[in-house]
Amino acid sequence: MLNDLFMTDALMEVVSDARRRANKHGERFNIFSILRVHRNEAETHSRFLHELLKPQGRHGEGGAYLQLFLEDVLGLQASGEDPYRVSRELATEEKRRVDIVIESPDAIVGIELKIDAADQQAQLHDYYQELEWRAGSEKQVVLAYLTLDGKRPSAMSLNGLHKEKVVCLSFADNVSLWLEACIEKSQHKPALAHAIQQYQQLIHNLTGKGGTMGDLVAGELNSDVERFKEALEVEKSLPKAKASVQELFWQELRAALEAQFGVTPSVYGGKSIAAISQDYYSKNRNNKHVGIKLPICSLESRNVYLYVNLYHAVHYGLRVEDESGTVVPSPDLREMARMAVGKGNAVADGHADWLACYYYNPAAGDDEKIINFDAFNSAAVGLLDPEVRRTLIADMVAHQAELAAKAKTLRSR
Template sequence: MLNDLLMTDALMEVVSDAREKANKHGERFNIFSILRAHRDEARTHSRFLHELLNPQGRHGEGSAFLHLFLENVLRLQASGEGRYRVSRELATEEKRRVDIVIESSDTIVGIELKIDAADQPAQLHDYYQELQRRAGGDKQIVLVYLTLDGKSPSAMSLNSLRKEKVACLSFADDVSLWLQACIEKSQHKPALAHAIQHYQQLIHNLTGKGGTMNDLVAGELNSDMERFKESLEVEKSLPKAKASVQEVFWQELRAALESEFGITPSVYGGKSIAAISKDYYSKSRDNKHVGLKMPICRLEDKDIYLYINLYHAVHYGLRVENESGIAIPSPDLREMTRKEIGKGNAEADREATWLICYYYNPAAGDNDKIINFNDFNSAAVGLLDDEMRRTLIADMVAHQGELAEKAKALCSR
């Protein structure tokens, strides 16, 4: 890993020992991580939580888990058995989807999950409006914003909605404690309890809590002054080192795109590739939507662009721009594109401003190729290897070329 390149032998020993201790009971054997589904909001987190909360779920425990969530997490008085309806991906009038909705005769709860996806304009505002519409003035409304660390939603997502109307919960504390209660409640069903334990361990891994390797390394460093000093020097060096890896990626990707399309992509989110790479790791930087873009074709009055965007992970696809150079929703063109091409595999593919969006070419690899510069995962570290980096970029550009040709075919009709 990148950290290893900057470490002394003493620090390497600490990390190695911690890695071994953290796997003492097989904790690294996590089914979600092995299947590379650990950060998938829709297909992993939303589905698993919905299944536990659903009184008709295959766990066979009725409303037991739901009541634990309502009473212990949301501090709501749960009604009797069979009085709740739990739905997933509830469509709103604005053609958005609330991740999970819990509804009874007197209460409606909407839950928005965030792992990697960014807030969208007026997202929570629209969700609250939908809950209000469904409540009809007769039900208590609770809108939950569930993130890894319990952070507050952006002003952009709230729009005119007051922040007091949103309950901010965290996977790290609120969900983890609830899962522990579910595990204790299901001890009579070992397979069920083990499944929930795997998900709880996944949450611990994502949030850095509960005996993970990070916790053990921290414990060792706290008791050794010299090693702690060494780690501080490594910490100071890491942002610059990560930025340099990211800069090489963007430079080579832009050169490959220019060779493929005969057009030099423009940089957005900053003045230059060097600037967006450096600023990405700045503590003062809130907006991490940066990358490259280039025009592909024009359909009637709509300009279609190829975007390669970075928030946490690199994702790319087709978007429509207005005259001010801002990506805007185009429902009709989005529907047409998806009929012809299908759906993308990135979280952002759910967002209205993308016609289609991918993390990687689904025909030429798996999600090991997802480059997450925020967490600096194994794919990001792999960019240090010249051959691996060039192979990944070549595959990415080849797929982007296919998307561009399909877009041009749509435009020529």
């Protein structure tokens, strides 16, 4: 499968040595990573940052960290005397939730965090409108878009909102430097300083910043022409190798679904499984969603399908198609379905055209099972192991069968 991808002994030696050096001071022993919550936006990153920013936070440092953030990261003048309120998951009129909001008599700041989640339709547009409405004409409005690398939000999320209305921040630089300042201010509380250091190391691990294995490998390659040439050959072969892993996943998943439901799933977004897998890495996707689907049942004269969809990460669930095969929102069926199957854990679960949408079975899984073929995360790499692949697909299909069975019970209601 991966015969186009070769690693010479010299390159293997470089990678192995870099791995050892990157863990010289125990950097890989990170409590967030060990507990497998390192990429959880809501329960890890949003909660931790909110706790640091809160003047009433358990750190006991009052508004010190908040003042550093406002002044050093956002460039806002912060007064230690002003009453600041810092909240999480602020509900908007559009039934969305702003991750973190900082409010004072003079300003209101909204922060949207992105680790793995994709942008949603009109998301930042709606957030800005909500902040503007709350500010009236009396407060400065700041909307920050915080990502690993500081990338700009999509036009879909802005939905006409001028890009200058959004401040782009990065975990790699802005948050990392702020955390360094927080650690410096916390030296009189060693346990607190160490906790912040653990989070800072997590950020370094996620962003590849500062003395990571990638930096060390790059340093070695930059000084050796032959090894650099070998690495270039590996780089050329990676898209094809990734496509072959993805193709194998789709093939085995389709076979497992056919065995479970007695129907062969059809491919959408491309002519075949081979095509969608190869095109995913060789062409500009332009927000293109691909995957496989199969019919489940008819509810209220509408056709309910099981979709397994890929944009960045693989997600699956129930959708409704009209007679032309177009996915259509069905608010009444969505409400019925969610009473039966529950709330999904995928970002797309918030979209009206999914009755319910999941990355994995929340009753038996964890976020380590999220297969991200865009970032090609550890779960995607794990698919190289046949036993891991079979187990993951079996778990996925079992949950999909459970969702389908619950959907069918709605016909009798």
